[in-house]
Amino acid sequence: MNEEHLAEAKSLLTAFPGKSSALIPILHLVEDEFGYIPQEEVEVVAGLMGVTAAYVEAVLSFYTLFHRQPTGKYLIQVCRGLSCHLNAADHLAHFLYEELGVQRGGTTDDGLFTVEEVECLALCKDAPVVQVNLAYRPRASEEQLKGLIEESRRGVAQHA
Amino acid sequence: MISLTIDGREVQVEPGTLILNAARQAGIEIPVFCYHPRLAPVGACRMCLVRVDKMPKLVPACTTPVAEGMVVRTDTDDVLQSHEGVMDFLLSTHPLDCPICDAGGECELQDNAMRYGANQSRFAEPKRHLKKATELGPMVELDQERCILCLRCIRFMREEVGDPALTLHERGNDTVVDVAEGRTFDSIFAGNTIQICPVGALTSRPYRFKARPWDLDMVDSICPHCPVGCHMSLSLRHGDVLRIQSRDSDDVNWAWLCDRGRYGHGFVHQGPRLTRPLVRRGGQLGPADWPEAIDALRKGLAGTVGALGGARISLEAQYLLRRWLREGVGTDHVDHRVQPLTAAIPPGQVGRIDDIDQADLILALEVDLLQEAPVLAIRLRHSVEAGKRLVGISRRKGMLDMPHEEIETPDVARALLELVRGGGALGETFLHAGKVLILWNGRGREIGEAIAEAHRRRPGDTYAMVVGGLGNSYGAEAAGLVPGPSGLDTRGMLEAAAQGELDGLLLVAQDRRDFPDQELLRAALSRVPFLAVAGFLPSDLTVEADVVLPLAAWVEADGHFVNMEGRAQRYFAGASRPGEVWEDWRLFAHLLDYDWDYGHVLEAVRRDLPDLFAADRRTGGPPPHGGYVEPPGVIVGASIFHKGVLPDPLVQAIVPPPRVVLAPDRAEALDLREGHILDLEPGKAEVGISPDLPAGSVMWRIGLEGAGKAVDRLAAVAGPCGR
């Protein structure tokens, strides 16, 4: 973890009535920083928490927002909840796979995009729903996603 | 008592009893998978669902306590269908590779399938594929496909050991049991997970493919490797011990063993053994028959002689040995305390292992728990978690493997004295606590005296146990294998021998590496005119001996070991004896000219040492004189592995590599870094650095090859940064 995150992680250790509660917030810091939870960080977190690495792995592998493999700069999560399913979410997902040339759960070669299909995102009234880096894109459409992809690519290109 | 009805039968049980156990008391079997009597129930597998009147749903018998007037049915259609459902679910993902599974024949899935399963599985989907035959650690093999996720192994490691080395990974139908990436499962308690696994998911690597359970003979035994005296069961085939399992005991080890005990039978069959007596004739050591060897021993052990060891043999043999030394040889020079120990019996009232559950305050003095008496850690952890107060007083930190109050002091005896005289808040607690238990590693005369003072200050509910020493140190001390009033202790005998003042020496079931000062041993052996060695394995000691007397290992003979409570515990002969080895008691009975069988020996021991066989608590006196004193700046730690017999081919894989650990300042002064290799001729040891050690000190554990050299070399430079 970078120094800022490490300092935050340390402060989290005493932020709850029980130290054990700090684990998931600390794992969020790691996921935010790396886009996944590298094994070395599992050891770091285990050390901070005073638990075994196996314990950390047990917890993180239970939750879908923690990844064991690197994810792209943009994590695109297509909701496949029943309401979104009824609103053709499958087509959106397949559009993304074709547009980006990846498979389900895969990351583009340039490391920009990861596409996942996820369970209900609790915005059923605005189906179909997509989250990009956990920000909602309600009533998502192919055009909208296409725009988003192009924009992201441009943004990254400009930044570089 | 609570009255209830199960399947029409009236049952009376203690309040709080689970339906499952109430049914068992009534002779009604309810099937289970996740339930284990020594683990907290979880209700996960759903195999034990039963019908309870007025309850809308079936309830798990393993988590539901009885209530007055409850009406339980275990045989209704919906209950039977539920069993069938769980079996169908579990078998749907199970590989059904029973023919090549070690658990076949003692598998709870098989047993329950036969009794509660349907004739045919309805499962018509593809089976999952997971890790098979994976080496989890040196002793444990994992097959994830066979796992039924009963969580027993995980609960054991988490709740009993406090070391979640084994955890669940992923979730739902993808859930598997595994270690952390890149780690191995090398807990000293790992073997228990194999024994409690209801299927063949966790199997024993040493026992793999060795036998079918129906071909095994089971014999009750007691673990010889530390003073806990865990109850165990030998699995034998054609007279060979193929494996050891724990035997449940409320008083001692519950359902657990440490891996030292579980795998400590390798030396019996797997390596070279002493199988016949040897006698030196004209400088050459050669085979002899027993009468010749006995004769040579009698002749050789005359004049000013001594005997060392005897904490690894049966109480019966200890008793006879002591009598022979006194009545036959006429010497007071005897000491079982070859590995560092002052007393195996504490002064005052001796505690019982189950005091751990009840004591309000537990003081642990210099107790290196996992190296002295590992299984006690499980029981102690339960007490601590139940809110009992555990205070460790020791020279170094990190001695107890669980949360506790830690008092680090260079003078443990003094700290204890202050405390028992009511000093400080802890002293107040000590004086007013309901029940106090003192655990002591048995080293240091001053600590022994302070314990005596503790008894004087609190004459009532105060108990102590020595958790240090070997498997039968208590027996050895009770039988009198300690120097008499004018006798020499271990060091005294070795020094006398080294100065040519001893005519003969008998070593009983000792290894060179038991001696903390191997240089002194070498000097002693080079001068002593007559050396007799009784034991199990050939070694560089037997090579130097004038008479070698081969003994039966504990699995090959009947006898008793006396554990730290002073409880004589019987073990039974099971394995066939190799060559011409004798039971240990037979040798010393013979030397006493008794033509006794085991029954006679036992009768005599029971008559002369009745305390050890009584149900009452025992009482100890002041420590015998003498005993090992560490050189300044040196800590000689215990080793659970060297308490037993080594080398052992089976245990070799889990014996940690030799280490010499230094306090950071000491390491700096000697310019040693972590990982440096010390050449101790003939041994080598890796350097470790630990802030847990007191400033200026160095530590290694019993069993280190060339330990004497290390003393010389490192103690010599202790001055500048030491005391």
Add this chain to the structure above:
Amino acid sequence: MPETRLLFRHIDVPGIAGIDVYEREGGYRSLRKAVTEMSPDDVVQEVMTSNLRGRGGAGFPTGRKWSFLPKDGRTRYLVCNGDESEPGTCKDQEIIYRHPHLLIEGVLTSAYAIGAEQAFIYLRGEFKDGYLTLRRAIAEARAKGYLGDDVLGSGRRLDIRLYLGAGAYICGEETAQLESLEGRRGMPRLKPPFPATAGLYGMPTVVNNVETLAAVVPIVEMGGTEYARLGTKESAGTKLFSVSGNVRRPGNYEVELGKVTMGELLHDLAGGPPEGRSFKAVIPGGSSVPFLPPDKFDTPLDYESMRAAGTMLGSGGVIVLDDQASIVDASLRLMEFYRHESCGKCTPCREGTMWLEQALRRIVAGEGRQGDLKTIEGLIAHIDGQTFCPLGDAAIAALGSALRLFRGEFEERIATPERQLEEVAQ
């Protein structure tokens, strides 16, 4: 048929997520009233009188839940369950994202009532922006003295700690949520002990849903008696219904319980089916309840009536399927969800959801076999009522009813060989 807006009275007011607008619209009056004019027991009494029932899905009376806390002086905790993950349900999301101060006020007022100094709001990991919204709002409220060491000069301490989950439906189950909040795998705990006696960190704990706690605000404001006049005797007050799926105006609608029928909700508020379609069925209470067919759309939306109609009010997440939607496909989609979200602790749920998913997938793919439906019904019977927590029953509720109500669709799909399906697709 109009909405009856209590929780959503001000939700469309621009800037209501900010504390100034919220206060201007009367916000924090209930908290002030509770803390300065009422004893904690008075507040509990009002909630008892209001007949408020838990809005998370189970519908347990809130006041009674609060009354289970032992009076033994131990630290108590309030946990606000913001793990909204029930398919078809998005009402808490709207409160959290658009009306954060209402939730904060409800949490603080309720914490005061039950004697908890520390409250937690557990949000599902995907509500990351909602987390930030709430964090901002809490900072505003703290600056105004609504929480902190001395709330509104009362000398009482009330505080809120936000906690972000990490993706697990099961964490909506209250004991699993406590496990997660304590940094563990979100696997449900054995009950008893119930959270009221041994909950978070082993202390007495109340876990309430977001909407439930938000409802405490109008209850304190208008009084429990007044609130209980809304709705029916057994189902008092208003409730948020999330309408989604094949419907013209999906959205969250707040209506009086028992005063509006399913048909009225679907037609009058949600605008009816899409052009040229008709309704096939709804799953009315989030995906974990049985289907409700159109011939029962005259059922009033309250706990008892829905139960009498063979389903449940649940979370109020109404998923609408029109005549073009496939019940078989929807059943598979739901089973995939439950299989994915099963924690794996107990056998029937862990193995049963997987087995059902495999069987349904085959049927959907045109590889169904004679006897599959019988097997599926057998599996349902082996799960029903036999799992460790309610997830097992939730997983089979819709499927079980689908097999009863729409058996023909399954049979037809099984009878159609794979080849024909491919032709149809082409």
